[in-house]
Amino acid sequence: xxxxxxxxxxxxxxxxxxxxxxxxxxxxxxxxxxxxxxxxxxxxxxxxxxxxxxxxxxxxxxxxxxxxxxxxxxxxxxxxxxxxxxxxxxxxxxxxxxxxxxxxxxxxxxxxxxxxxxxxxxxxxxxxxxxxxxxxxxxxxxxxxxxxxxxxxxxxxxxxxxxxxxxxxxxxxxxxxxxxxxxxxxxxxxxxxxxxxxxxxxxxxxxxxxxxxxxxxxxxxxxxxxxxxxxxxxxxxxxxxxxxxxxxxxxxxxxxxxxxxxxxxxxxxxxxxxxxxxxxxxxxxxxxxxxxxxxxxxxxxxxxxxxxxxxxxxxxxxxxxxxxxxxxxxxxxxxxxxxxxxxxxxxxxxxxxxxxxxxxxxxxxxxxxxxxxxxxxxxxxxxxxxxx
Ligand code: AMP
Numbered sequence: 001x002x003x004x005x006x007x008x009x010x011x012x013x014x015x016x017x018x019x020x021x022x023x024x025x026x027x028x029x030x031x032x033x034x035x036x037x038x039x040x041x042x043x044x045x046x047x048x049x050x051x052x053x054x055x056x057x058x059x060x061x062x063x064x065x066x067x068x069x070x071x072x073x074x075x076x077x078x079x080x081x082x083x084x085x086x087x088x089x090x091x092x093x094x095x096x097x098x099x100x101x102x103x104x105x106x107x108x109x110x111x112x113x114x115x116x117x118x119x120x121x122x123x124x125x126x127x128x129x130x131x132x133x134x135x136x137x138x139x140x141x142x143x144x145x146x147x148x149x150x151x152x153x154x155x156x157x158x159x160x161x162x163x164x165x166x167x168x169x170x171x172x173x174x175x176x177x178x179x180x181x182x183x184x185x186x187x188x189x190x191x192x193x194x195x196x197x198x199x200x201x202x203x204x205x206x207x208x209x210x211x212x213x214x215x216x217x218x219x220x221x222x223x224x225x226x227x228x229x230x231x232x233x234x235x236x237x238x239x240x241x242x243x244x245x246x247x248x249x250x251x252x253x254x255x256x257x258x259x260x261x262x263x264x265x266x267x268x269x270x271x272x273x274x275x276x277x278x279x280x281x282x283x284x285x286x287x288x289x290x291x292x293x294x295x296x297x298x299x300x301x302x303x304x305x306x307x308x309x310x311x312x313x314x315x316x317x318x319x320x321x322x323x324x325x326x327x328x329x330x331x332x333x334x335x336x337x338x339x340x341x342x343x344x345x346x347x348x349x350x351x352x353x354x355x356x357x358x359x360x361x362x363x364x365x366x367x368x369x370x371x372x373x374x375x376x377x378x379x380x381x382x383x384x385x386x387x388x
Contacts (some may be wrong), residue, residue, distance in 0.1 A: 213376065
């Protein structure tokens with residue numbers, strides 16, 4: 001597998017798959033540009049090598065024609081241009097006449113960003129179905145394909161896997177290399193004690209991780225709504241808290257199999273999102289658990305402070321509401337004071353760490369939620385495998 005530094009890029013035309021799937025608000029402002037900032041190292045390296053650059057990315061899910069209005073990469077082109085302090089040519093389609101024209105006029109050090117690759121899904125799932133012709137079309141636009149979109153490496157789409165198959169030369173960019181190097185710290189012989197912290201709402205997304213890490217990890221701390229599925233599996237009252245009924249059996253089996261799973265011992269509860277909240281050791285009928293309580297924070301703190309490695313995925317509560325962000329913030333705070341290997345596996349917990357201002361205190365904050373979870377499940381990622 002070639003790394004970007006292994007290839008002679010001088011004066012070449014490169015096509016880079018970046019991950020500009022950034023969150024946008026209702027007015028189409030970018031809420032978090034971390035993924036754009038993380039792509040700059042590879043782009044600047046290509047500019048230093050006098051390359052001409054074509055960028056490919058998806059943005060969100062594109063299911064119907066009207067999604068085109070809210071999922072355009074134009075806002076990303078503008079932000080990228082600001083961050084690079086350089087023009088970025090935005091092409092209003094991902095394949096066709098406009099692309100051919102822009103590419104035939106491209107000069108060294110020019111940067112072209114093509115429109116959302118998933119717009120082509122409206123023509124028959126061409127992107128996400130890894131259409132052969134589309135893959136060849138993109139591969140033929142440049143001399144070298146660079147995969148720098150870690151966030152999509154668990155998917156086999158035309159713009160990452162298909163294009164790689166048909167490119168004459170290909171390599172991994174700096175962002176993907178950094179992700180793989182850092183995630184190795186938890187997948188390959190993590191320094192022990194190794195603590196896994198899981199939260200968020202969907203247990204089903206994290207079943208594979210729990211199964212794979214249950215032997216490697218010393219403890220698995222579970223907070224967030226996920227915890228209620230486990231507490232219910234133990235026979236506790238959880239009121240109207242979120243529960244993943246499909247994962248209840250799994251939770252029961254896991255709790256039988258191991259004593260490494262540590263659950264909350266108190267909760268911030270409310271009758272609904274608009275009513276006052278209270279801290280309680282036990283949830284009662286009609287109440288919703290919305291965050292971990294102070295005793296749980298202390299309990300989790302002891303485990304984290306005794307660790308040499310922690311991996312964290314999923315917020316500890318309904319953090320989008322300021323009343324329920326304390327648990328998640330406390331985990332950030334605890335880890336930020338320690339000199340340990342700390343890896344955050346993308347998704348909501350990564351946004352929390354970044355937005356709450358703790359990013360620099362972590363060893364690594366992944367840009368890919370799904371991709372990092374799949375790596376931790378012990379799976380091979382198709383977007384990486386194809387680069388061999
Ligand atoms: P996930 O995608 O599975 O990581 O879930 C992230 C979501 O879980 C976020 O939107 C959180 O607000 C939500 N969440 C975490 N804890 C709770 C909770 N106790 N009650 C409701 N939602 C929660």
